[in-house]
Amino acid sequence: MTDLSTAFATALRLITTLDAALVEIVTLSLRVSFGAVLVACVLGLPLGAALALARFPGRQALVVLGNALMGLPPVVAGLVVYLLLSRAGPLGEFGLLFTPSAMVIAQVVLITPIIAALARQVVEDLWASLGEQLRSLGAGPWRAVPTLLWEGRFSLVTVVLAGFGRSIAEVGAVIIVGGNIAHVTRTMTTAIALETSRGDLPLALGLGFVLMLLAVLVNGAAYWIRDFARARGG
Template identity: 60%
Template sequence: MPENLSALDLVLTGDPALFAIVRLALVVSLSAVLLAALIGVPLGAAIALSSFRGRDAAIVFLNAMMGLPPVVIGLIVYLALSRSGPLGEWGLLFTPQAMVIAQTILVTPIIAALARQTIEDLWLEYRDELTAMDVRPLRRITTLVWDARFSLITALLAGFGRAAAEVGAVIIVGGNIDGFTRTMTTAIALETSKGNLPLAIGLGLVLIAIVLAVNGLAWALRRAAERLAG
């Protein structure tokens, strides 16, 4: 990134390096949230509707996983993807894909835990009706997920917030490579280490603006869709 420039200059001049960083940050975090949703929502729904031995333990475990430090996940994924690790053949270390994998692992417990709570609440409301209608277990899950879709957006946003804000996992598995795996948060960490605090703060503000914009967009979508579907 050019020296002696403020973040505002970078935004106003449409600095290509800044936009590449923003784009990568969004692609990585949104991909991770999407993959985590595909895993976490059905998982949360399945736990919400099932009763098995150790269910309480599973819920506690899931909730605890929400607080897992990103750096620990980064380290585990690093060791797995390293050429000397079990998945070294894939050659994914220090690539955006590795960052997506790490963030997916980071975000899945959040989405699963919040989805479990949301769907369990809705299940209490729906249980009698769906049982009376003799609805099969798989259809129960799809019904609850569909009908809870607006509330589940909040779970996805929580996941996105965590993914967009974290630096510990992506910097380890991505390597903060200029123009390749550098995202908003790793760029902020780098500028801080260069003592360029104003630029670091400026990038932080840009990040906040992006997260705000994504949340605003999701909120507007939710309101519009709710008005249509009740």
């Protein structure tokens, strides 16, 4: 019990004094997650919208596959990216393994399906209610993609935040492809895993607090944006 309260106090001190090691780890975590979310949005939003509007054989199978990939186990994603980036792998020559870039790639693999699948649902619903009018005005499915993404912007913010939440909290994939190297690829989640096993509870707990705080901030932002949209007549 005293262990826990000591750890608690130390954790608070690390946060309030903006401890250098803590800040470094938090910064890297945010960089990796933001980078991954950005790439996943660029890929996933148009992909999801296209999947919502396109009609081609095999579309349903692709939709099911995309939905299934939402539940892709992070360690599996990590393993696949590891094999691709390792020295002997097809992308080995770029020397990306155990770098932040490798972590971004692994996270992109994890969250692009989430963003694409959720965006597909949003855009499909919008097309059901707006499709006739847009076609009447002369916008075919392809021209409608940007229109519908913009139309669904408030719902899509929640989609993007869902991707960010998955990314920032994820440990399995980034520890495999990043290697949890101090000052290079150590993120909040990998550090918590390591420090807990080493018995350095204060740092682990401090990082845990920051992680929780970020989760609250992210969800608060999502709630606020919805609220704002509703106030404006959404």
